[in-house]
Amino acid sequence: MMSLATPSAEDQHSGKDPVPPRADCVAESAGGLTFDVTGITETDEAHLVLRARDEETEVRLPLTPVDGGRLRAALPNGVHLPEGRWDVYAQVADGEPRRLVPGLNDLRALVDRSADGERTAVRIPYVTKHGNLSLRSWLRAPHAEAGELRVGERELVVRGRVHGTTLTEQAHAELRGRSESAPVMRAEVSGRDTEFAVTVPYGTLTPDVWDLWLCPTGGSGPAVRVARLLDDIVDKKPIFTYPQVSAETPRGAMAVQASYTADNDLSVTVTAA
Amino acid sequence: MHISFLIHNGYGIGGTIRTTYNLASTLAEHHDVEVVSVFRHREEPVFAPSPKVRLRHLVDIRQGTPGYEGDHPDYRRPAKFFPASEGRYQQYSALTDRRIAEHLASVEADVVVGTRPGLNVHLARQTRRGPLRVGQEHLTLDSHSPQLRHELRGAYPRLDALTTTTEADARAYHTKMRLPGVHVEAVPNPVPAPALSPADGTAKWVVAAGRLAPVKRYDLLIKAFDKVRAERPDWRLRIYGGGKQKDKLRTLIDKLGLYNHVFLMGPASPIEPEWAKGSIGAVTSSLESFGMTIVEAMRCGLPVVSTDCPHGPGEIIDDGVDGRLVKVGSVPAIANGLLELINDDELRLRMADAALRDAERFDPTRIAERYESMFATLTARGGSTAAGRMRGTLHRTRGALLGGAYAVRDAGLSVLRKGHIA
Numbered sequence: 219m220m221s222l223a224t225p226s227a228e229d230q231h232s233g234k235d236p237v238p239p240r241a242d243c244v245a246e247s248a249g250g251l252t253f254d255v256t257g258i259t260e261t262d263e264a265h266l267v268l269r270a271r272d273e274e275t276e277v278r279l280p281l282t283p284v285d286g287g288r289l290r291a292a293l294p295n296g297v298h299l300p301e302g303r304w305d306v307y308a309q310v311a312d313g314e315p316r317r318l319v320p321g322l323n324d325l326r327a328l329v330d331r332s333a334d335g336e337r338t339a340v341r342i343p344y345v346t347k348h349g350n351l352s353l354r355s356w357l358r359a360p361h362a363e364a365g366e367l368r369v370g371e372r373e374l375v376v377r378g379r380v381h382g383t384t385l386t387e388q389a390h391a392e393l394r395g396r397s398e399s400a401p402v403m404r405a406e407v408s409g410r411d412t413e414f415a416v417t418v419p420y421g422t423l424t425p426d427v428w429d430l431w432l433c434p435t436g437g438s439g440p441a442v443r444v445a446r447l448l449d450d451i452v453d454k455k456p457i458f459t460y461p462q463v464s465a466e467t468p469r470g471a472m473a474v475q476a477s478y479t480a481d482n483d484l485s486v487t488v489t490a491a
Numbered sequence: 492m493h494i495s496f497l498i499h500n501g502y503g504i505g506g507t508i509r510t511t512y513n514l515a516s517t518l519a520e521h522h523d524v525e526v527v528s529v530f531r532h533r534e535e536p537v538f539a540p541s542p543k544v545r546l547r548h549l550v551d552i553r554q555g556t557p558g559y560e561g562d563h564p565d566y567r568r569p570a571k572f573f574p575a576s577e578g579r580y581q582q583y584s585a586l587t588d589r590r591i592a593e594h595l596a597s598v599e600a601d602v603v604v605g606t607r608p609g610l611n612v613h614l615a616r617q618t619r620r621g622p623l624r625v626g627q628e629h630l631t632l633d634s635h636s637p638q639l640r641h642e643l644r645g646a647y648p649r650l651d652a653l654t655t656t657t658e659a660d661a662r663a664y665h666t667k668m669r670l671p672g673v674h675v676e677a678v679p680n681p682v683p684a685p686a687l688s689p690a691d692g693t694a695k696w697v698v699a700a701g702r703l704a705p706v707k708r709y710d711l712l713i714k715a716f717d718k719v720r721a722e723r724p725d726w727r728l729r730i731y732g733g734g735k736q737k738d739k740l741r742t743l744i745d746k747l748g749l750y751n752h753v754f755l756m757g758p759a760s761p762i763e764p765e766w767a768k769g770s771i772g773a774v775t776s777s778l779e780s781f782g783m784t785i786v787e788a789m790r791c792g793l794p795v796v797s798t799d800c801p802h803g804p805g806e807i808i809d810d811g812v813d814g815r816l817v818k819v820g821s822v823p824a825i826a827n828g829l830l831e832l833i834n835d836d837e838l839r840l841r842m843a844d845a846a847l848r849d850a851e852r853f854d855p856t857r858i859a860e861r862y863e864s865m866f867a868t869l870t871a872r873g874g875s876t877a878a879g880r881m882r883g884t885l886h887r888t889r890g891a892l893l894g895g896a897y898a899v900r901d902a903g904l905s906v907l908r909k910g911h912i913a
Binding site for chain 2: 242322323324325326329330366367369450451456457458459460461
């Protein structure tokens with residue numbers, strides 16, 4: 219098998235900088251990831267190091283030799299990885315960790331993934347704007363996965379599925395405004411078992427950004443942020459976009475726009491039209 | 492053999508660059524290969540050829556480096572030799588005229604290969620006596636202006652060979668240009684096998700990839716998918732690529748209420764892992780000078796439903812065997828083509844197997860072999876010696892051989908074309 223004319227982060231012809239180690243990343247449908255690292259010539263003990271962006275947390279995974287002079291590390295779904303962005307390094311013995319550049323990320327198993335179990339753990343490898351390999355992780359228990367949205371003339375319907383819980387008769391949804399003193403508004407939920415549909419009527423909304431939460435078992439149980447996590451797309455906002463609608467409300471005409479946040483949570487932005 | 496490619500800018504991004512590096516890297520397994528880039532605007536090439544390929548430049552336009560030549564007075568003077576009717580003319584200058592001429596007058600190679608019309612003109616007229624002069628057409632003759640065609644008509648008879656990416660374009664050169672003694676041959680672009688396993692045909696996704704440009708007619712694909720959705724709401728469509736049509740296509744998706752089914756994914760590189768997420772490829776262009784994405788999708792195990800547009804698709808897809816050709820510009824035809832493969836799992840899987848097998852003929856090793864044999868035949872025919880060849884004699888000899896040689900070659904290729912050789 220040949221892989222020619224591959225993108226290179228470094229000039230192989232100038233000989234100035236060593237070629238950085240490269241990782242091919244393969245995802246399993248259960249959510250586990252395998253990293254195959256090339257470009258490490260040292261034979262000492264090596265580790266794959268995941269370093270959190272915003273805190274001093276590090277996760278170290280052993281890199282073991284496999285065929286073809288590669289080193290392999292596995293990040294099983296069960297390894298606890300707090301929610302956030304993780305930069306990926308390779309470290310040999312006590313040496314300086316070297317940032318990995320992405321090779322081929324085979325994430326087909328993440329497309330249309332269905333998680334099961336109490337805890338929903340999602341890890342999506344991606345390429346940073348500087349061309350390095352990073353990992354975005356989510357950890358939700360329980361989790362409310364957004365599926366299809368229907369943007370109607372008078373209401374927005376969000377269909378989805380809960381993981382790690384089931385709906386009860388008391389299930390309802392909440393729209394929590396981000397501005398100070400914004401009320402918490404209730405929205406109706408229909409569905410049964412794990413399938414839900416939240417109906418958000420435009421008439422009750424005021425200008426604000428409204429975050430959508432689901433209370434699968436009613437007010438006494440947990441409130442779950444409605445999010446879209448179970449696929450291969452690290453940043454949903456530019457890809458899962460929805461038409462803006464103008465709605466007449468008792469407070470005048472409003473523009474209503476459903477969208478995903480930087481964390482892939484679902485929100486509804488309302489502005490006075 | 493020593494082979495020297497001449498390319499506009501080997502440090503940038505583009506189909507010609509990738510194709511040239513794939514070919515050069517493969518030829519470099521057995522030959523001495525260099526790629527000479529007219530310009531160098533950045534430190535590192537975006538795509539790297541194999542380390543066996545030497546890469547060098549003629550004009551340095553890296554801002555802020557000691558070698559920077561963007562302030563050279565001749566760099567500001569318009570080119571006189573590079574044809575004004577060429578699309579890249581504005582980037583060429585008196586400086587490039589001189590550097591390219593000097594390069595070709597002294598090039599140490601057995602074969603010199605040009606990769607765009609303006610460079611082919613340089614190559615045809617300025618290569619020192621000795622090396623084979625091979626021009627590559629990466630677009631099509633029809634896409635060139637009458638002025639450029641006139642220019643090429645004057646220069647190309649001095650080439651030893653001209654390659655096109657399709658038989659259709661080779662025919663156009665045969666019929667519309669008088670190129671006595673020039674060996675015109677269709678050699679498709681090389682596409683390497685992806686370094687990941689092929690799609691398994693179970694994902695309910697149709698995938699398309701290309702610039703979001705009017706010629707790709709993604710509006711038709713989106714409209715066709717509205718019909719697909721009506722019958723098979725469980726299938727969805729991803730379109731990879733960026734471009735000026737994005738807002739227009741977005742509006743169309745929203746207008747048709749397809750925002751749960753059709754997704755504009757943005758550019759993706761490498762693209763192979765994205766093909767592998769789908770089960771059917773889609774191409775709805777009004778024109779494809781070759782059809783690189785079709786081959787890429789097939790190499791990832793996807794049968795492709797494509798409009799039967801000029802020039803490439805019909806030469807790549809064996810209709811009904813490894814993919815489907817549908818009427819150009821027709822929304823119902825595109826929708827029916829997609830639904831045929833969506834609704835028949837067995838057919839789709841059978842076509843996927845055939846696509847994988849048939850696309851092997853585009854492997855860089857196979858394409859490099861075609862170039863090697865072309866170079867060898869031309870060298871033998873020209874009787875190239877250490878003393879150098881007499882071009883006049885060469886042309887007369889080849890002119891005499893012309894009729895018979897073409898007849899044999901055409902017969903051979905029509906069989907080869909669909910990969911039906913046992």
